[in-house]
Amino acid sequence: MTDQRQRHPRPDRALARAVEASKAPAISRAAAVLRLLGKSDAPLGLQSIARDLGLVPSTCLHVLRALVAEEFVSIDPDTKRYSLEAGVLTLARHWLRRNRFTDLAQPVLDRIGQSFDVTVLGVHIVGLDHLIVVAVSQSGQNFQLSTQVGSRFPALISATGRCIAAFGDHSEAELEARFRTLRWDEPPTFDDWRVQVSQTRVQGFAVDAGNYISGVTVVAAPVWKTPGKLSHALVAIGIGSALKRRGLPALQDALVPAARTLSNQLCGE
Numbered sequence: 001m002t003d004q005r006q007r008h009p010r011p012d013r014a015l016a017r018a019v020e021a022s023k024a025p026a027i028s029r030a031a032a033v034l035r036l037l038g039k040s041d042a043p044l045g046l047q048s049i050a051r052d053l054g055l056v057p058s059t060c061l062h063v064l065r066a067l068v069a070e071e072f073v074s075i076d077p078d079t080k081r082y083s084l085e086a087g088v089l090t091l092a093r094h095w096l097r098r099n100r101f102t103d104l105a106q107p108v109l110d111r112i113g114q115s116f117d118v119t120v121l122g123v124h125i126v127g128l129d130h131l132i133v134v135a136v137s138q139s140g141q142n143f144q145l146s147t148q149v150g151s152r153f154p155a156l157i158s159a160t161g162r163c164i165a166a167f168g169d170h171s172e173a174e175l176e177a178r179f180r181t182l183r184w185d186e187p188p189t190f191d192d193w194r195v196q197v198s199q200t201r202v203q204g205f206a207v208d209a210g211n212y213i214s215g216v217t218v219v220a221a222p223v224w225k226t227p228g229k230l231s232h233a234l235v236a237i238g239i240g241s242a243l244k245r246r247g248l249p250a251l252q253d254a255l256v257p258a259a260r261t262l263s264n265q266l267c268g269e
Contacts, residue, residue: 029063043081101232104265105135108258113139116251118238128155128178157182159220160233162206165197167222167230185214205256210240217243221259225266234259
């Protein structure tokens with residue numbers, strides 16, 4: 001089973017809002033173009049890119065030409081359509097080389113995924129803005145979430161969001177404002193979600209039992225790179241009924257110590 005549904009606002013609208021609100025519009029426009037091309041399954045034309053990002057075509061063309069010159073974007077001379085170029089891999093490679101979490105987490109994800117027949121993610125948390133998948137183990141035979149390294153999700157969504165709310169220094173007003181923008185299959189009320197956040201703070205992990213994706217259970221355990229600052233999370237995803245049969249507590253008991261060990265390793269750098 002593969003879940004193909006979009007779980008967050010359309011990237012073009014979100015990117016357009018980011019460009020509009022940016023205090024550094026040139027950089028924001030370039031980043032928005034790269035993200036849009038990165039999420040597209042096919043090359044895009046100038047008019048399509050400009051329309052999706054709410055840019056004036058001449059401005060969009062200026063950004064695209066600069067990105068082509070830097071070898072981050074390529075243009076097909078026949079179709080005049082744009083796509084990502086291999087230059088983006090240079091930036092990604094440098095980041096991955098410095099990101100010890102991915103190297104440490106991957107064998108942990110593989111072990112837990114194979115032991116419990118679940119999909120397991122390692123995610124990097126960027127404040128209340130979003131979280132980014134940086135490691136994946138698609139071990140679940142019965143359910144595989146359609147995601148890959150580099151996928152972005154709203155920060156407060158699902159079990160990971162409860163961890164962010166529980167262990168981050170965020171005001172209730174700020175949390176509620178972000179919570180109201182989330183899209184769930186079976187949305188909890190904000191009051192119920194607050195109770196679950198409090199439970200997460202006490203027990204040290206979070207569970208989303210079918211709220212985010214109906215019938216799917218998500219378990220998340222927090223990881224700290226520095227004491228007091230939540231930086232990553234380990235996230236296990238599987239069919240709720242199957243996890244109940246195999247023993248959800250056993251999965252939790254495997255995920256939480258693994259996250260704690262990763263925290264100790266990262267904090268000891």
